[in-house]
Amino acid sequence: xxxxxxxxxxxxxxxxxxxxxxxxxxxxxxxxxxxxxxxxxxxxxxxxxxxxxxxxxxxxxxxxxxxxxxxxxxxxxxxxxxxxxxxxxxxxxxxxxxxxxxxxxxxxxxxxxxxxxxxxxxxxxxxxxxxxxxxxxxxxxxxxxxxxxxxxxxxxxxxxxxxxxxxxxxxxxxxxxxxxxxxxxxxxxxxxxxxxxxxxxxxxxxxxxxxxxxxxxxxxxxxxxxxxxxxxxxxxxxxxxxxxxxxxxxxxxxxxxxxxxxxxxxxxxxxxxxxxxxxxxxxxxxxxxxxxxxxxxxxxxxxxxxxxxxxxxxxxxxxxxxxxxxxxxxxxxxxxxxxxxxxxxxxxxxxxxxxxxxxxxxxxxxxxxxxxxxxxxxxxxxxxxxxxxxxxxxxxxxxxxxxxx
Amino acid sequence: xxxxxxxxxxxxxxxxxxxxxxxxxxxxxxxxxxxxxxxxxxxxxxxxxxxxxxxxxxxxxxxxxxxxxxxxxxxxxxxxxxxxxxxxxxxxxxxxxxxxxxxxxxxxxxxxxxxxxxxxxxxxxxxxxxxxxxxxxxxxxxxxxxxxxxxxxxxxxxxxxxxxxxxxxxxxxxxxxxxxxxxxxxxxxxxxxxxxxxxxxxxxxxxxxxxxxxxxxxxxxxxxxxxxxxxxxxxxxxxxxxxxxxxxxxxxxxxxxxxxxxxxxxxxxxxxxxxxxxxxxxxxxxxxxxxxxxxxxxxxxxxxxxxxxxxxxxxxxxxxxxxxxxxxxxxxxxxxxxxxxxxxxxxxxxxxxxxxxxxxxxxxxxxxxxxxxxxxxxxxxxxxxxxxxxxxxxxxxxxxxxxxx
Numbered sequence: 104x105x106x107x108x109x110x111x112x113x114x115x116x117x118x119x120x121x122x123x124x125x126x127x128x129x130x131x132x133x134x135x136x137x138x139x140x141x142x143x144x145x146x147x148x149x150x151x152x153x154x155x156x157x158x159x160x161x162x163x164x165x166x167x168x169x170x171x172x173x174x175x176x177x178x179x180x181x182x183x184x185x186x187x188x189x190x191x192x193x194x195x196x197x198x199x200x201x202x203x204x205x206x207x208x209x210x211x212x213x214x215x216x217x218x219x220x221x222x223x224x225x226x227x228x229x230x231x232x233x234x235x236x237x238x239x240x241x242x243x244x245x246x247x248x249x250x251x252x253x254x255x256x257x258x259x260x261x262x263x264x265x266x267x268x269x270x271x272x273x274x275x276x277x278x279x280x281x282x283x284x285x286x287x288x289x290x291x292x293x294x295x296x297x298x299x300x301x302x303x304x305x306x307x308x309x310x311x312x313x314x315x316x317x318x319x320x321x322x323x324x325x326x327x328x329x330x331x332x333x334x335x336x337x338x339x340x341x342x343x344x345x346x347x348x349x350x351x352x353x354x355x356x357x358x359x360x361x362x363x364x365x366x367x368x369x370x371x372x373x374x375x376x377x378x379x380x381x382x383x384x385x386x387x388x389x390x391x392x393x394x395x396x397x398x399x400x401x402x403x404x405x406x407x408x409x410x411x412x413x414x415x416x417x418x419x420x421x422x423x424x425x426x427x428x429x430x431x432x433x434x435x436x437x438x439x440x441x442x443x444x445x446x447x448x449x450x451x452x453x454x455x456x457x458x459x460x461x462x463x464x465x466x467x468x469x470x471x472x473x474x475x476x477x478x479x480x481x482x483x484x485x486x487x488x489x490x491x492x493x494x495x496x497x498x499x500x501x502x503x504x505x506x507x508x
Numbered sequence: 509x510x511x512x513x514x515x516x517x518x519x520x521x522x523x524x525x526x527x528x529x530x531x532x533x534x535x536x537x538x539x540x541x542x543x544x545x546x547x548x549x550x551x552x553x554x555x556x557x558x559x560x561x562x563x564x565x566x567x568x569x570x571x572x573x574x575x576x577x578x579x580x581x582x583x584x585x586x587x588x589x590x591x592x593x594x595x596x597x598x599x600x601x602x603x604x605x606x607x608x609x610x611x612x613x614x615x616x617x618x619x620x621x622x623x624x625x626x627x628x629x630x631x632x633x634x635x636x637x638x639x640x641x642x643x644x645x646x647x648x649x650x651x652x653x654x655x656x657x658x659x660x661x662x663x664x665x666x667x668x669x670x671x672x673x674x675x676x677x678x679x680x681x682x683x684x685x686x687x688x689x690x691x692x693x694x695x696x697x698x699x700x701x702x703x704x705x706x707x708x709x710x711x712x713x714x715x716x717x718x719x720x721x722x723x724x725x726x727x728x729x730x731x732x733x734x735x736x737x738x739x740x741x742x743x744x745x746x747x748x749x750x751x752x753x754x755x756x757x758x759x760x761x762x763x764x765x766x767x768x769x770x771x772x773x774x775x776x777x778x779x780x781x782x783x784x785x786x787x788x789x790x791x792x793x794x795x796x797x798x799x800x801x802x803x804x805x806x807x808x809x810x811x812x813x814x815x816x817x818x819x820x821x822x823x824x825x826x827x828x829x830x831x832x833x834x835x836x837x838x839x840x841x842x843x844x845x846x847x848x849x850x851x852x853x854x855x856x857x858x859x860x861x862x863x864x865x866x867x868x869x870x871x872x873x874x875x876x877x878x879x880x881x882x883x884x885x886x887x888x889x890x891x892x893x894x895x896x897x898x899x900x901x902x903x904x905x906x907x908x909x910x911x912x913x
Contacts, residue, residue, distance in 0.1 A: 118563050152583065156590060158523050163590040170601045171586035174579035178557065181576035185561060185568040196575045201650055245606055 104269040105137040105227060109237065109259030112146030113276045114333040115179040124333060125186040127274065128232060132192065137227040139266055140194075141237040141259040142183055144175025165210030169239070169249045173198070176236030176255070184234045194232040197223070199247075202233065203265075204240030204258065206248045213248035215240060215257065218265035227266065235262060256317035264324045270341075271321065271328050277312055278332035279340035280305060282504040283357040287495050290505035294340045294355065301355050302342045304447045304481045318342065353457050354448035357498045359491055363393070364416035365441045365473065367408040368423055370433025380430060381407060384422055390415040394443070394476045394485055404433070408474060410485060413439050441473060442488040446498055447481045458482050464501040470494055509674040510542040510632060514642065514664030517551030518681045519738040520584040529738060530591040532679065533637060537597065542632040544671055545599075546642040546664040547588055549580025570615030574644070574654045578604070581641030581660075589639045599637040602628070604652075607638065608670075609645030609663065611653045618653035620645060620662065623670035632671065640667060661722035669729045675746075676726065676733050682717055683737035684745035685710060687909040688762040692900050695910035699745045699760065706760050707733075707747045709852045709886045723747065758862050759853035759907045762900050766893060768798070769821035770846045770878065772813040773828055775838025785835060786812060789827055795820045799848070799881045799890055809838070813879060815890060818844050846878060847893040851903055852886045863887050869906040875899055 108131070114124050131138055152172050156163045180196035187194035203219030223233040237255025242248050250257055256273060263271035278293065280302070285291040297305070299322035306315045312330060321328050322344065331339030371377055378397070385392055390411050398406040411419045416439045423435045451457040458475075461482055465472055470493065474485035486494060499505060513536070519529050536543055557577050561568045585601035592599035608624030628638040642660025647653050655662055661678060668676035683698065685707070690696040702710070704727035711720045717735060726733050726747065736744030776782055783802070790797055795816050803811040816824045821844045828840045856862040863880075866887055870877060875898065879890035891899060904910060 118560060121564070155523060155583075155587060159526070159587055159590045160594040164593050167586045167589045167593070167601055170589075170603075171583060174582045177579045177582075178560075178576060181572045182560060182564055184572045184575075185564045188569050188572070189565040196572055198575075198652075201652075247603075247606075 107263040107271045109141040109273045112143045116146035140234045142179045143255040148175040173239045180234045180236045196234045199239035200241035202235040206240040208242040212251040220265040256314040260317045274333035292506040353454045354446045358445045360443045362413040364413045364439040366437045373405040444494045445483040512668040512673045512676045514546040514678045517548045521551035545639045548660040553580040578644045585639045601639045604644035605646035607640040611645040613647040617656040625670040661719040665722045679738035697911040758859045759851045763850045765848045767818040769818045769844040772841040778810040850888040
């Protein structure tokens with residue numbers, strides 16, 4: 104098989120970790136696989152570089168920030184290539200630019216436009232290992248660009264697609280995706296497989312194991328991702344496009360997100376364009392709105408309720424007070440002790456009554472549902488934060504996800 | 509004027525030093541000059557990177573060492589470019605490869621084959637400042653190469669030649685070249701000017717202010733170098749090809765080198781090829797031979813005496829013992845307490861009797877001369893190390909170099 108390995112900051116975070124990582128590569132080569140490697144910077148290094156830049160100028164030019172922070176991955180790539188050579192494996196480090204990662208010129212958040220990787224394939228063909236810096240490339244003028252935080256996952260998937268790999272192994276400090284947070288539910292089980300869409304829903308709910316962009320890219324080109332631990336040699340979770348359907352559980356997992364807040368503008372004179380008048384200024388303030396519910400209009404007045412990250416609660420309230428008087432609405436209310444719980448699964452497409460079952464389970468625990476939003480493969484409810492653990496445990500058990508169930 | 513500024517490791521050794529360096533560039537731009545900058549790595553950074561590599565593998569591949577250590581200059585170049593931008597100066601950092609430094613593929617000691625610097629000139633034309641990493645380039649395959657320790661001086665001179673600069677300002681932690689070591693002779697004076705040839709002689713005697721290669725390159729293309737301090741805004745020493753001749757002092761300076769050793773093979777049967785039979789094995793052992801004297805042959809036997817660095821004395825003696833019996837020579841003698849004193853100056857070409865005066869001065873101080881070697885612009889004597897300070901002071905004074913003379 105042809106495989107791209109990706110190692111994050113903790114997997115190359117020290118010289119000892121680099122030695123351990125090289126052993127993983129050696130073992131996989133011994134199984135007869137062709138391997139290219141993508142690495143992040145040693146953990147802490149990117150922050151060290153950014154701190155120096157901020158000391159110089161909090162608003163340093165993005166081009167120079169990219170030139171600066173891109174050195175982090177160059178260091179870890181060279182050190183890993185050295186260790187592989189020491190083990191008798193012919194390996195070459197490549198910067199993103201050298202590896203052929205072409206991007207647009209949006210420094211600090213560049214998009215990959217192509218990967219010219221013929222030379223890397225020639226290495227792999229003869230059992231040599233190219234070690235490529237993640238997170239970076241260069242634009243058409245040769246300027247160094249970076250893809251934004253976590254961009255190394257995207258680099259790895261893009262490289263896997265370019266070299267026509269069979270799979271992209273993403274080594275990290277967790278050993279897979281679980282049906283829910285094991286800190287809340289000890290019976291949480293590791294998933295063997297998860298679909299791209301489910302993974303995207305998990306990621307959007309704060310599961311920081313894979314960058315959303317990398318999953319989107321993998322989905323588009325149908326590149327399987329194997330999310331696994333660099334600390335133990337065991338199978339992790341495969342993210343792919345398979346949807347076996349038969350015997351698929353109703354839901355795949357339960358996710359949650361604390362630190363939400365809820366705001367409501369009541370008694371808005373109902374007229375066209377009120378959503379734009381509210382959410383325009385909120386978006387301009389850089390606040391991410393999530394769940395939105397608009398009440399059915401009664402006697403020409405309506406209510407609008409939505410959630411924001413708790414950090415943005417105070418700002419949002421001030422903004423809405425202004426809009427309230429401007430729009431001649433009745434009043435603004437808020438609550439910064441709410442949280443979200445979601446059930447996720449492509450299985451719910453074919454199972455009727457999943458939402459109903461969810462509401463029943465929560466009702467049975469006397470948990471009041473404040474807001475509901477649904478997508479094809481996810482149902483999210485907003486509830487008082489204090490009920491989070493109870494809700495997650497009840498749903499995990501009721502939907503048959505407990506490992507010993 | 510168009511000027512290339514070069515800043516060494518101490519001049520960019522901390523964020524405060526980078527800020528001070530940016531001010532020097534700002535002041536020079538304000539004088540209406542067009543400027544390109546070459547920087548070394550922050551002092552200590554290259555050693556930090558090498559230490560990590562050595563921890564991985566004491567014999568890491570040279571290609572990977574180059575990829576690793578080249579990041580040091582990329583960091584300082586980006587940080588300096590940021591600080592310049594903060595001061596309102598448009599500046600762009602460039603790696604050696606991006607700046608157009610093409611080299612051969614001899615990793616760790618690459619030779620520059622050309623500098624494609626049209627894009628840098630376009631910046632300078634409009635008052636923008638390219639900040640280029642010293643010490644590095646890339647080969648025809650795009651592999652990162654480095655020029656070897658101190659290569660940043662060579663990068664600066666090569667860039668100055670490529671962009672047709674009027675002068676190459678090398679900022680360092682000394683403020684110029686002195687007639688001799690001020691620690692020995694308080695009356696030592698800073699030289700306003702020095703010729704390339706003299707500078708090469710000073711450099712070969714251990715004056716570590718300029719890399720020999722950079723002086724050779726400057727001499728070949730007649731590029732003046734201004735060696736000056738980054739800690740104080742004052743004129744330093746100009747290294748150039750001018751030889752004003754008139755009123756030129758007989759000598760320009762007095763240099764010395766401790767830590768020499770002297771070895772002699774006596775009573776060698778004189779026959780063709782004995783020099784090769786001795787110096788071949790010595791060179792193969794990586795020992796640098798300096799002053800060589802062969803006695804006139806008497807009755808078919810000759811003596812050969814030469815100096816080596818004191819560190820290599822023991823190895824040399826063992827080597828020569830072997831050669832002695834092999835060549836049926838009489839015996840080997842050695843002395844590891846000698847030193848060299850040289851007087852240097854293009855002026856001595858036109859002044860007869862300089863050597864004679866030198867010997868007189870030393871003789872007057874009862875200093876015994878053990879060996880003598882001369883070039884067109886330098887006379888070197890080997891003497892007992894304990895006489896070093898006395899010899900330097902006496903020669904400095906006798907040749908009229910004392911500042912208050």
